[in-house]
Amino acid sequence: MSGSLEAVRPAGPLQGLRTWWTMLKICLEERLVYRGDFALGTLMRFLPIVTQVFLWTAVFGATSRGDIAGYTRNDIVAYYLLTMLTRAFSSMPGLAGGIARSVRDGSVKKFLIQPVDYVSFLLAARVAHKLVYYAVAAIPFALVFFLCRSYFPPVPDATTIAAFLLSLALSFLLGFFMEVTLGMLGFWFMEVSSIVFGYMLVQYLLSGHMFPIDLLKGTPTGIAGVSLADVVHWLPFEYTAYFSSAVWLGKVKGAQLVSSLAIEAGWVVVMAVACRVAWWRGTRRYSAFGG
Amino acid sequence: MARYFTIFLTFARACLVRDMTFRANFILECLTSLGWMSMNLAFYLLVFTFTSEIGKGTGWSKEPFFAFVATGLIINSVVQAFFMPSAEELTEMVRTGGLDAVLVQPLDAQFLLSMHRVDFSALANGAVGVGLLAWAMSRMDYTPPAVAWLLYPLLLLCGVAILYGLVIMLAAATILMGRNQSLYDFWFYLTNFSRYPAEIYSGPWGGPLRMICTFVIPILLVVNVPARVIAQPFTGESWGSVAAAVIAAVVALVVSRVVFQRALSRYRSASS
Numbered sequence: 001m002s003g004s005l006e007a008v009r010p011a012g013p014l015q016g017l018r019t020w021w022t023m024l025k026i027c028l029e030e031r032l033v034y035r036g037d038f039a040l041g042t043l044m045r046f047l048p049i050v051t052q053v054f055l056w057t058a059v060f061g062a063t064s065r066g067d068i069a070g071y072t073r074n075d076i077v078a079y080y081l082l083t084m085l086t087r088a089f090s091s092m093p094g095l096a097g098g099i100a101r102s103v104r105d106g107s108v109k110k111f112l113i114q115p116v117d118y119v120s121f122l123l124a125a126r127v128a129h130k131l132v133y134y135a136v137a138a139i140p141f142a143l144v145f146f147l148c149r150s151y152f153p154p155v156p157d158a159t160t161i162a163a164f165l166l167s168l169a170l171s172f173l174l175g176f177f178m179e180v181t182l183g184m185l186g187f188w189f190m191e192v193s194s195i196v197f198g199y200m201l202v203q204y205l206l207s208g209h210m211f212p213i214d215l216l217k218g219t220p221t222g223i224a225g226v227s228l229a230d231v232v233h234w235l236p237f238e239y240t241a242y243f244s245s246a247v248w249l250g251k252v253k254g255a256q257l258v259s260s261l262a263i264e265a266g267w268v269v270v271m272a273v274a275c276r277v278a279w280w281r282g283t284r285r286y287s288a289f290g291g
Numbered sequence: 292m293a294r295y296f297t298i299f300l301t302f303a304r305a306c307l308v309r310d311m312t313f314r315a316n317f318i319l320e321c322l323t324s325l326g327w328m329s330m331n332l333a334f335y336l337l338v339f340t341f342t343s344e345i346g347k348g349t350g351w352s353k354e355p356f357f358a359f360v361a362t363g364l365i366i367n368s369v370v371q372a373f374f375m376p377s378a379e380e381l382t383e384m385v386r387t388g389g390l391d392a393v394l395v396q397p398l399d400a401q402f403l404l405s406m407h408r409v410d411f412s413a414l415a416n417g418a419v420g421v422g423l424l425a426w427a428m429s430r431m432d433y434t435p436p437a438v439a440w441l442l443y444p445l446l447l448l449c450g451v452a453i454l455y456g457l458v459i460m461l462a463a464a465t466i467l468m469g470r471n472q473s474l475y476d477f478w479f480y481l482t483n484f485s486r487y488p489a490e491i492y493s494g495p496w497g498g499p500l501r502m503i504c505t506f507v508i509p510i511l512l513v514v515n516v517p518a519r520v521i522a523q524p525f526t527g528e529s530w531g532s533v534a535a536a537v538i539a540a541v542v543a544l545v546v547s548r549v550v551f552q553r554a555l556s557r558y559r560s561a562s563s
Contacts, residue, residue, distance in 0.1 A: 058346035
């Protein structure tokens with residue numbers, strides 16, 4: 001048995017890269033089958049932003065304030081548009097549920113006998129999904145951002161843009177590893193849909209998808225001098241929507257920017273290790289019967 | 292009609308038995324549904340820490356706005372409980388040919404396809420909506436006249452009818468297209484427009500949008516008209532919007548029925 005496994009094991013880094021490239025190509029082709037449905041879905045995702053824009057315009061119209069928690073009306077509109085972009089990197093629809101399903105229906109067992117690492121395969125599939133998404137979504141995104149260009153502040157300096165791009169890349173990895181870890185819970189609970197739903201709930205509220213986290217700066221926690229925004233800052237959620245948007249808008253700068261990027265990178269490492277541990281422990285308690 | 296009502300009750304009873312068989316799952320579904328709703332309410336509370344009303348001079352201050360939200364919760368919970376679960380299954384039925392089994396039944400296909408499954412957990416939001424409405428109304432300075440309270444249940448039904456018409460039209464599109472997951476997302480995104488008072492849609496972009504969402508796809512009449520009747524002063528002008536909601540409901544039901552029947556006549560089985 002071990003001899004046959006040796007025969008199919010990747011020979012070296014080049015072979016590993018080729019396997020990864022093949023997985024990516026297969027996933028790209030799969031994703032492009034329903035490209036029309038995909039494009040329509042992308043355009044529709046902007047519709048909730050429209051209602052948010054009108055809601056905040058009405059809120060600003062009714063108050064004499066020039067800004068709310070440091071955000072002007074234009075900032076708020078730009079913020080919501082930027083969170084759409086950030087979420088395009090960090091959101092992983094169907095990932096956790098798919099992993100749990102593969103555990104439940106037994107299809108995960110092929111990754112136990114094939115020389116393909118499951119997490120790497122999932123990463124390749126997700127990169128493919130995102131590449132197709134960006135290719136299809138680039139036009140609607142460019143159109144909406146162009147139409148709404150007056151809401152945005154001037155383009156930030158190169159350092160801020162670099163930090164923004166880095167935060168987007170990290171948000172992709174963070175979102176991926178968080179969802180994979182969640183999906184791996186399927187080894188223990190079989191059905192994780194309720195856990196995923198609970199996660200989505202917390203994620204939606206604390207990621208800044210719903211509103212800028214800065215709005216929570218005045219919300220007390222019961223601890224003197226610590227607002228709810230301060231607590232959220234140390235959790236991983238705000239790095240999947242709020243953080244990158246706030247960086248582009250210049251709300252996070254200097255030392256705070258560096259420390260926030262470090263926290264985000266730290267969470268990526270923590271969740272990457274957590275998903276590996278979950279896979280390692282989960283496969284040791286996993287059992288499958290039949291063909 | 293009585294026969295259909297009896298059959299619907301049988302469907303509902305079967306779904307209730309199923310839900311009660313998996314009681315823990317049912318409770319969990321109720322809790323998650325309530326979780327989403329609580330989160331939205333928390334967001335609105337947060338918004339009202341920065342402003343006294345939604346839109347200057349619109350009258351949608353905190354309590355009237357929460358009466359509006361409550362009205363939306365009640366209407367949406369009815370649609371989510373009685374119509375959406377069946378409609379969501381339709382995509383797969385068309386794709387796999389399962390629709391054939393429905394078409395050979397000696398019953399109206401639209402009835403069977405839109406009302407055979409009931410999701411009782413969705414009614415949890417409606418129950419909270421009723422509580423929220425009671426809370427908001429008890430804190431409002433304004434007391435609606437008796438006629439407003441009489442019209443309110445009728446207008447809730449009109450709102451449900453308009454949404455039902457929309458669900459049926461999307462179901463018809465499913466039959467014609469074979470697969471349209473995005474169109475159900477479209478239903479979600481479209482109903483999103485009905486979540487806020489119509490007054491927020493103003494200006495060069497908002498005005499035309501408001502017109503479209505009132506007269507073309509009357510989504511803004513769904514919650515706005517009943518909520519306005521009880522949460523805003525009832526005047527002579529209110530009768531105009533009441534009539535508009537009733538007409539829109541009737542038109543939605545009739546047009547959706549015609550479109551659905553035409554779609555069915557063009558259906559080709561996917562099974563062998």
